[in-house]
Amino acid sequence: MEKLIRFLSSYKASIVLLLIYAIGLATATFIEKWMGAQAAKMLVYYSPLFLFLQFLLVMNFILILFSRNFIQRKKWAMVVIHCALVVILLGALTTFLFGKEGQVHIREGEKTDQMVMHTSKGVKTEILPFVLELKDFRLIRYPGSQSPSSYESDLLVHVDGEVREEKVFMNNVLDVKGYRFFQASYDQDEMGTILSVNRDVAGRTVTYAGYLMLVAGFILIFFMPDSRFRKLQQRLKEVRKGALVTIFVLTAVYSYSQEMPDGLIDDAVQHNRIPTEHAARFGKLPVQFRGRTMPMNTFSSEILRKVHKEQTFGDLNSDQFLLGILAMPQMWMQVPFIVLSDKEVSRRYNLPEEYVPYYHLFDQQGNYRLLPQLQEIYHKPADKRMFSEKELVKLDERVSILYQLLNHTLFGIYPDPKDPSHTWYAPGDDLSAFSETDSLFIIRSFEQYLEEVRQALGNGDWSKADQALDVIASYQLANDKASLIHPKKLEAEFRYNKMDLFNRVKTGYFICGGLLLVIALMQLLREKRWKSYVAMALTVGIMLLFLCHMFGMGMRWYISGYAPWSNSYETMVYVSWATVLAGFIFGRKSTLTRALATLFGGVILFVAALNWMDPQINTLVPVLKSPWLMFHVAVIVAAYGFFGISFLLGITNLSIMAFTKDSPRLSSRIQELSIINNMSLLVGVVLMTTGTFLGAVWANESWGRYWGWDPKETWALITVVVYSMVTHLHLVKKWNNLWLFNLLSVFAFASVLMTFLGVNYFLSGMHSYGQADGVSSVFLYIGIAFAVLGILGIISYMKSEKGDRETGRLERKS
Template sequence: MKKLNHFLSSYIATIILLAFYAFGLAAATFIEKYHGTDVAKSLIYYSPLFFSLQFLMVVNFIMIIIKYRYFQRRRWALIVVHFAFIVILLGALITHLFGKDGMVHIREGETTNQITLKTPEGIKYETLPFTLKLVDFRLIRYPGSESPSSYESDLLVEYADGKIQKTKVYMNNVLNVKGYRFFQASFDKDEMGTLLSVNKDGLGKTITYSGYFLLLIGFILVFTTKNSRFRQLNLQLKEVKKTYRSTITWLLFLVFPCTLSAQHMPPINMMEAVQKNAIDPQHAARFGELPMQWNGRIVPVNTFSSEILRKVHKELTIGKLNSDQFLLSFLSMPQMWMQVPFIAVSNKEISHYYQLPLDYCAYFQLIDEEGNYVLMTKLQEAYYKLPAERSSFDKDLIKLDERVNIVSQLLNCQLLCIFPHPTDSIHTWYAPGKDLSTFPKEDSLFITRSFAWYLSEVNSALKSGNWNKPNQLLQVIGEYQKRNDTASQINHRKLNAEIRYNRLDIFGHCQIGYFILGGLLVVFAFIGLFKPKKWLDTVIKILTGGIFLIFMYHLYGMGLRAYISGYAPWSNSYETMVYAGWATILAGFVFGRKSSTVPLALATLFGGIILFVSELNWMDPQINPLVPVLKSPWLMFHVAILVAAYGFFGVSFLLGIANLTMMVFYDNNSLISYRVKELSIINQMALMIGLALMCIGTFLGAIWANESWGRYWGWDPKETWALITIVMYTIVTHIHLIKKGNSDWLFNVLSIIAFSSVLMTFFGVNYFFSGMHSYGQNDAMKGIIFYLSIPFVLISFLAVFSYKRSRRSEQIITFFD
């Protein structure tokens, strides 16, 4: 018994319990993938063994508090943070044992007082102390789109005393009646019925939210109280710098990522012809400013043309033509463009099978002499297969067909929706090639004739060089748009802002700037290692100033995107990557002042890499309307804080690599030893900030989930891996408590390994699992996961080589101390 008590009151037990907890959570996500959610909950999440593990973690903390007299030592920050987690676990237990979770389905005009409850024993029914009547259900779509903007239910609540209450339920707007909370979950396909989720968990919610509040208070104390770990690390850092002032002694080999565009353009005369007959850039720009409706938004034609060219051609220009020139040239000279090889073919097997050119093919090459679509037979075979059974040939063929369909619709003038319907109830805009029978006769004639006339005048201007007539016709079309924009959807300020955003390519330029300035910062730091000069300080300050200017330009780009979209710019994978790059460099600035240029240089390079990844073809930079569940202020706080945590974890990852690299090159040089010690302290401080942000961001997401659909934790793979990330970094930040684990080498190795959980949360979940947080599985993600695994293999060798050197480094530090 004494041995058990001794073990449970030890820090070793803390690390072991946390490791088992993380392993169990990770195993559960894979069990869920292959055997379903119910099996994962039965074997892991709600199993007696897992509850016992959590109970032992609580016992371990209480026994450590008593053993090490934390109350007497007034370690209030530590006590409050850990006690908050106990309260959160208690709230979760009460919710699990006593909370009610169910559904209610009502058709329009019907009344019910029954809800269907989900229990471990099966499905049960419960009678409500009131009745609900669905008066009306509405699915509101974005103008001119099938995408839902909102879905809402008008209800009548009738109480036992005869009192009747009118109310409305929609996403992020909850109905609370006698402790029962109703959330808009789904609806019937005919849009005549509603499906509401029901939750009753007053006590569990109160306790859990109290835990979240205590957690926030605890983290504030962590960074403000005098005897907290963070303040102690800050004092240690000052002591290290005071004891031995040294120049930066580290080397980072930078490989600038580069893209090689090997465009195979057969010498077809039509390509030369369309290049010679280029649309006047000024007129093309005016054409690009024209408003149009696309994907539920009013956008400038420039946005549409850029996206079309990116999807079809995989580039933002074609030869010397920009996207606006390409689109107008295509519409005015379709016969020529049918013979131009500009449709991207990404599979060599497809090119070989259909005898197409490599990389790009022409539209006419996909139509045989009898007018048949040559891809049709194989395409039907691909669609008949289950998605999991499709080969890379099948998948790439489907993608090629999507590009061909876009070109086909452009040929038929069916995509350019620039004409608003004057009386349409959902304010749809139409393209000239669409069915215009619902328009007044005069309007339909104007649309077909004016656009055909405009394209004819464009052709004439190409010959004469006089663009006055096309400019006048663009003005006529613009006046028609203003006259018939009954919903006032045209906002010229936003349209101009979007054109500016498209043309500036802000994040592309920031990426280049980060690589160049970050690389120079590395070079000058390396020179300063051997030949310290005063002029180096001036150069470093100039480079730091340049990075700051790019950093602010990066922020301007995110702000501009937020203004255009109308929501926080981190709602999809592309936007989140862009924000993660900015947050990483912010973390570099936070710690750059503490250790010369090392954290900032590493963060700048890493920020450039993140932006580089965001620009890859598998990322979609398109601005889309928000789905209903994301229309919540919680989105801004939850994602912003969470991704900021990733930025600090990224800086920690690079600091760990830098430290191990210096250990490898250590050669009886105490300068490097002290620099490793200094950067290791900064690494610990960065992890503490990252862990605090990760906890706060995760639990803000839990509050969002509870306010949106009635549960703050559903063991979705994304949620689970976020929790695993918290546990992993908790292990890293607590490893110093073990006597044998209090070494810079072990800490830096673990800070690197822990970053794999961030990559799994951010990338891996989208590839390996499916869930409500996944951005959608992507074939290119497989390659991303493969390339991400290579650095960790190399880091394994680095860890081995640096181990023996680190022992000698620690001995020298001890000798000098």
């Protein structure tokens, strides 16, 4: 028993228990995919063994507090953090034992006092100490679309002899006698509401108290004089005093080039190209699409990316491309621009490889050649379709887009002033909602405009085409009764599209970061003042790029009206920004750190620009229309930037160990970079943990539960646990060496990649709104990269005399 207590009060036990905990959590997420959420909860999350594991963690935290004399030694940061973790786990236990979750279903005009609860023992019904009556349910959609913007329930609450009028909608909670009601769903006929119910006053209070204690502990980490972060700062100063600022690093910067296949743009297309000046006027025309009012330029950019997978068609921009198709459909039907990436589909239908013209997809009788097989495919479940079948479905989607374009039914440019849903109509739509005069005007004005475009292509006079476009724009302004046209925002969005800031910043990051890296390598040979001046100039350039990066994010925020990190593309842009910011924070006196952070920021922007990322500004699903989105995502994604810095520094140190001879200079550099690595990890862990618990608060305010073991939130917790293990390695004597620390700081980044991308691709859950499609090839490259890093780890281990050589300690024992 004494040995068990001694082990439980050790840091080795902490790391071992956390490792088992992380493995258990990861296993549960895959059990959920294969067997369902209920099976994952029964086999792992709520199993006696898993609860016992959490009990052991609590005991470990408490025993360490006393065995290490943290209170007597006044290690207040550690005391508060360990106590906070205990309180959070106790809060979770309180919720598990005493909390209640259920649903209330009410139809309009009806009353109920029953809450239905689904438990492991079956369905239970609980009588509420009050009565709910549904006066009205409303599903509010984005203008001109079927996408829900919000759903709201007007309730009468009969309680204690009184009747209260209340409203419940997403992120707006109703509290009655300890019960909390959240808008969860609704009936298909939109005459009834489904409210989720939660009663967990004690558990929520204890857990929130734990969250506040944890934040307080994190603050103490950075400001207490004897905290580990402050000690690392002091060690860094000591190391730098006795070292030359020289370093050797093996790195590769990959660039890519895209070539348009030859022969795509024939003489006819070039001869009939729309002048850029008029195309720009066309690009500024407001259009309604997917619930948003946007400039035509945004719409045309999305269409071009969907059907051609590029941002330009040869030297034609998206507005020239779209207007060309609308004005000269017969010509464009013969141009091969529809992307086709599967050779099997090409062979089966005798189609050109890579790009297909529209007319090739129809036979001489006008029948759609793909239809017979598509009918078979659509009868199969999506997960049972083969790769070629999925590619055929994607081809069909592109054809459908062009079909709607050619029939003038895809884009809404004519607002109906009498429509309560503020729908805008396309010229080819059913216009029966309009008066006969207006419907004739709509059809004739658009056809007149296209005719003037064709005439102008022949005679070069674009004044009449400009006038015809102005007529349409005047009609829009006169009939926009909902005030959906915001000229300043539309102009800002048009400029945002044309500036293409993130792609320009990406190129700048590669150039400046690469040159700064070269300067760092040159400083290895000899210190020269001019090299310092060049490094300073490059740093100023990086700072200007960083400000442009931030300006682009600000423009996107202004245009959309919400914080620009709600989907995969926006999050990648934000991670890149956070990575460069982390480089500035930890690279003030380390040129290498700054260079690596800048290059990595460019790599992340490069990934964001790949075809499977959607840069389109979209409407938010109702649950994301919450202020908690801004705080939760901003904090948790910022952590990725600091983890990315540690990832690069770990690779750098392993490379030095593997490919250079041992020397005092290089040993000093390894220690310096390892200390920066450690400090970056500490900041990342603080941000990741804080962001995860902010997400829990958001979940509690939106769904009535602060933790539901959704795969996304579970993997966020796994990431916290993984990096907590890495930052505690120095506390175990046998594991306190720089090779192991740097190796694990590299491989820990796999948990970040799994949390950010892998969950959406391999698993499922409530966070599917942020997923990115078509990333299978990316995971192949990630696997190859980590295999190479594994080889690097082996070489560096062997070079370090089979791991026995220690280039230094992360921290001196106190």
